[in-house]
Amino acid sequence: METNQLPCKSSFSLLLFFLLTIIAFHATNAEHQYHEFVIQRTPVKRLCKTQSILTVNGQFPGPAIEVKDGDSLAIKVVNAGPYNISIHWHGLRMLRNPWADGPSYVTQCPIQPGGSYTYRFTIQNQEGTLWWHAHTGFLRATVYGAFIIHPKQGSSYPFTQPKREFPILLGEWFDRDPMALLRQTQLTGAAPNVSVAYTINGQPGDLYRCSSQETVRVPVDVGETILLRIINSALNQELFFSIANHRMTVVGTDAAYTKPFNTGVIMIGPGQTINVLVTANQPPGRYYMAARAYQTAMNAAFDNTTTTAILEYKSASCSRKGPAPRPILPALPAFNDTATATAYTSGIRGMSKINVFTDAADANLFFTVGLGLINCTNPNSPRCQGPNGTRFTASINNNSFVLPRTTSLMQAYYQGIPGVFTTDFPPVPPLQFNYSGKVPRALWTPTPGTRLLKLKYGTRVQLVFQDTNIVTTEDHPMHIHGFHFFVVGSGFGNFNPSTDPARFNLVDPPVKNTIGTPPGGWVAIRFVADNPGIWFLHCHIDSHLNWGLATALLVENGVGPSQSVIPPPPDLPQC
Numbered sequence: 001m002e003t004n005q006l007p008c009k010s011s012f013s014l015l016l017f018f019l020l021t022i023i024a025f026h027a028t029n030a031e032h033q034y035h036e037f038v039i040q041r042t043p044v045k046r047l048c049k050t051q052s053i054l055t056v057n058g059q060f061p062g063p064a065i066e067v068k069d070g071d072s073l074a075i076k077v078v079n080a081g082p083y084n085i086s087i088h089w090h091g092l093r094m095l096r097n098p099w100a101d102g103p104s105y106v107t108q109c110p111i112q113p114g115g116s117y118t119y120r121f122t123i124q125n126q127e128g129t130l131w132w133h134a135h136t137g138f139l140r141a142t143v144y145g146a147f148i149i150h151p152k153q154g155s156s157y158p159f160t161q162p163k164r165e166f167p168i169l170l171g172e173w174f175d176r177d178p179m180a181l182l183r184q185t186q187l188t189g190a191a192p193n194v195s196v197a198y199t200i201n202g203q204p205g206d207l208y209r210c211s212s213q214e215t216v217r218v219p220v221d222v223g224e225t226i227l228l229r230i231i232n233s234a235l236n237q238e239l240f241f242s243i244a245n246h247r248m249t250v251v252g253t254d255a256a257y258t259k260p261f262n263t264g265v266i267m268i269g270p271g272q273t274i275n276v277l278v279t280a281n282q283p284p285g286r287y288y289m290a291a292r293a294y295q296t297a298m299n300a301a302f303d304n305t306t307t308t309a310i311l312e313y314k315s316a317s318c319s320r321k322g323p324a325p326r327p328i329l330p331a332l333p334a335f336n337d338t339a340t341a342t343a344y345t346s347g348i349r350g351m352s353k354i355n356v357f358t359d360a361a362d363a364n365l366f367f368t369v370g371l372g373l374i375n376c377t378n379p380n381s382p383r384c385q386g387p388n389g390t391r392f393t394a395s396i397n398n399n400s401f402v403l404p405r406t407t408s409l410m411q412a413y414y415q416g417i418p419g420v421f422t423t424d425f426p427p428v429p430p431l432q433f434n435y436s437g438k439v440p441r442a443l444w445t446p447t448p449g450t451r452l453l454k455l456k457y458g459t460r461v462q463l464v465f466q467d468t469n470i471v472t473t474e475d476h477p478m479h480i481h482g483f484h485f486f487v488v489g490s491g492f493g494n495f496n497p498s499t500d501p502a503r504f505n506l507v508d509p510p511v512k513n514t515i516g517t518p519p520g521g522w523v524a525i526r527f528v529a530d531n532p533g534i535w536f537l538h539c540h541i542d543s544h545l546n547w548g549l550a551t552a553l554l555v556e557n558g559v560g561p562s563q564s565v566i567p568p569p570p571d572l573p574q575c
């Protein structure tokens with residue numbers, strides 16, 4: 001769905017194309033779709049420079065997958081690139097089917113150069129916007145695309161059908177190979193270099209050099225309402241997003257509907273998606289939609305640039321003579337405007353007809369999440385370019401997660417290979433301290449390990465993510481594979497188990513697959529562990545993930561085949 005460069009003549013045929021697409025979607029029952037994703041190096045020109053990046057089928061962003069709830073897919077991923085890679089279908093539940101989930105060394109060995117693997121899965125009771133991305137090293141910087149799930153035939157959105165829909169993929173552009181960035185940070189122990197631009201559907205937009213011709217344009221008719229499917233595919237950055245003079249009505253997040261929420265700005269963390277309705281109710285003209293950083297880590301470098309696309313009233317562009325006037329730019333919040341981020345996040349309410357369990361949980365998990373530093377014996381070593389001659393690390397409950405190298409966690413589990421992981425991940429922090437206060441320096445270095453947390457099938461889980469003030473407090477967008485969860489509460493400071501649960505929203509909590517910790521605060525979620533398998537749980541800021549801000553949930557099989565992991569497909573890559 002390329003939206004840039006739309007002269008007014010072509011609008012009619014574009015509309016026809018959309019209508020035909022809609023008709024095609026609504027005319028058939030559950031379908032089987034086959035796709036081929038060829039991972040390849042592709043030259044693209046951005047910011048005056050041609051770079052060779054990894055793409056799918058030569059497209060950047062990659063192809064959008066559009067399905068209906070109930071459809072099944074077979075997506076053959078052919079690795080014609082130079083790196084090991086695997087693809088994660090972000091937010092898809094993959095019930096009993098971790099083999100299709102995709103994170104390298106978690107549910108599969110990567111697909112090696114020259115190899116291929118076919119991901120086979122069925123959409124089960126999910127609708128809305130998700131996405132797919134590479135899940136190996138930093139490769140998702142360029143290897144990502146939208147995954148759109150339409151309602152089943154005969155079912156519709158819980159809001160008036162918008163005339164048109166547009167995916168808005170927010171990304172980060174680096175001026176070099178993302179794997180070089182990863183190697184550099186692994187070598188030096190410092191934070192990876194920040195991006196040089198943000199992008200909307202792969203384009204930085206006309207506030208950057210050499211980018212104005214390609215700026216993405218979203219055409220609208222006066223008075224119409226469109227649906228924007230906004231996806232934060234940025235590698236390492238939460239973003240604010242706004243449209244000049246237009247308000248947005250949030251109607252869904254992470255493939256779950258929400259109560260309509262009217263707002264002038266959204267804050268979206270890496271991994272999250274937000275569906276908004278926008279009504280073209282302003283004087284015909286051109287209006288920027290823009291995104292820039294929401295930055296919570298203290299004293300950290302970040303990309304402070306702004307990406308734009310243009311909401312363009314067709315009547316204005318057709319009647320115009322001469323060059324287009326510069327669009328109006330929306331006012332975006334200050335980079336550190338946590339009050340605005342919190343007002344947005346806490347305004348989102350789920351549909352109350354979907355039920356969260358309201359009595360006590362079977363498992364009360366409490367996970368501290370944050371960064372750390374490793375002291376070096378020789379602080380002047382080139383390997384110790386973190387703060388004051390250290391190396392960065394990160395952890396959950398003081399465990400800095402280390403991926404296996406010789407096989408994947410899931411293959412080791414299924415085949416009973418010993419020594420790959422342990423199941424002693426602590427359900428609560430091994431040490432209590434003032435998490436959001438000043439943390440003694442002696443507590444800053446976590447223990448590395450491949451520790452998993454085991455859960456019995458059907459366990460009703462309450463999990464509180466508590467941000468720590470080790471190195472810095474920060475919004476960590478925490479993502480769990482294989483599940484979506486209810487966000488029942490959040491707050492600043494330390495979670496108080498005796499007073500905070502009384503204020504939980506057990507009536508209409510939003511459903512998400514990725515939720516940020518308020519910086520120096522906590523967020524509480526609930527879900528039922530009804531999906532057997534090994535499911536990665538991690539911060540969706542890739543630099544933090546690389547430092548070990550992760551663990552995995554091992555959900556045991558229940559009773560009988562309907563509660564058990566299916567056998568692995570024959571083409572599952574081996575290490």
Ligand SMILES: *[C@@H]1O[C@H](CO)[C@@H](O)[C@H](O)[C@H]1NC(C)=O
Nearest residue numbers: 176180181182184192193194
């Ligand atoms: C990171 O940035 C520094 C300074 O700006 C530069 O010297 C270095 O080459 C960059 N490294 C990578 C991998 O981008």
Ligand SMILES: *[C@@H]1O[C@H](CO)[C@@H](O)[C@H](O)[C@H]1NC(C)=O
Nearest residue numbers: 292301302303304305306335
């Ligand atoms: C971004 O940072 C650069 C230098 O770090 C600074 O010169 C510039 O004013 C900043 N821009 C904004 C919009 O804050």
Ligand SMILES: *[C@@H]1O[C@H](CO)[C@@H](O)[C@H](O)[C@H]1NC(C)=O
Nearest residue numbers: 296298334335336337338339
């Ligand atoms: C945000 O940053 C500005 C400086 O850019 C500073 O004056 C202000 O105190 C900061 N606000 C918060 C809430 O940290």
Ligand SMILES: *[C@@H]1O[C@H](CO)[C@@H](O)[C@H](O)[C@H]1NC(C)=O
Nearest residue numbers: 373386387388389390441471
């Ligand atoms: C690094 O050292 C300086 C000077 O001693 C100190 O002020 C700063 O807090 C240190 N930073 C970290 C992250 O330890």
Ligand SMILES: *[C@@H]1O[C@H](CO)[C@@H](O)[C@H](O)[C@H]1NC(C)=O
Nearest residue numbers: 433434435436437438493494
């Ligand atoms: C934790 O640290 C914060 C910030 O320094 C402080 O306000 C609070 O009183 C501390 N809490 C406890 C229990 O010590």
Ligand SMILES: *[C@@H]1O[C@H](CO)[C@@H](O)[C@H](O)[C@H]1NC(C)=O
Nearest residue numbers: 374375388441442443444445
């Ligand atoms: C690391 O070094 C700092 C001083 O720079 C010290 O305070 C801290 O205790 C050391 N941590 C460990 C785990 O040795």
Ligand SMILES: *[C@@H]1O[C@H](CO)[C@@H](O)[C@H](O)[C@H]1NC(C)=O
Nearest residue numbers: 398430431442443445446447
């Ligand atoms: C983490 O574990 C290390 C030992 O490996 C210990 O020195 C440190 O104090 C622990 N920190 C916390 C926050 O539990």
Ligand SMILES: *[C@@H]1O[C@H](CO)[C@@H](O)[C@H](O)[C@H]1NC(C)=O
Nearest residue numbers: 084109110112405406574575
């Ligand atoms: C690619 O994956 C294979 C199998 O896991 C591994 O042996 C090899 O070292 C990997 N290559 C790189 C560059 O990581």
Ligand SMILES: [Cu+2]
Nearest residue numbers: 476539541544
């Ligand atoms: Cu993080």
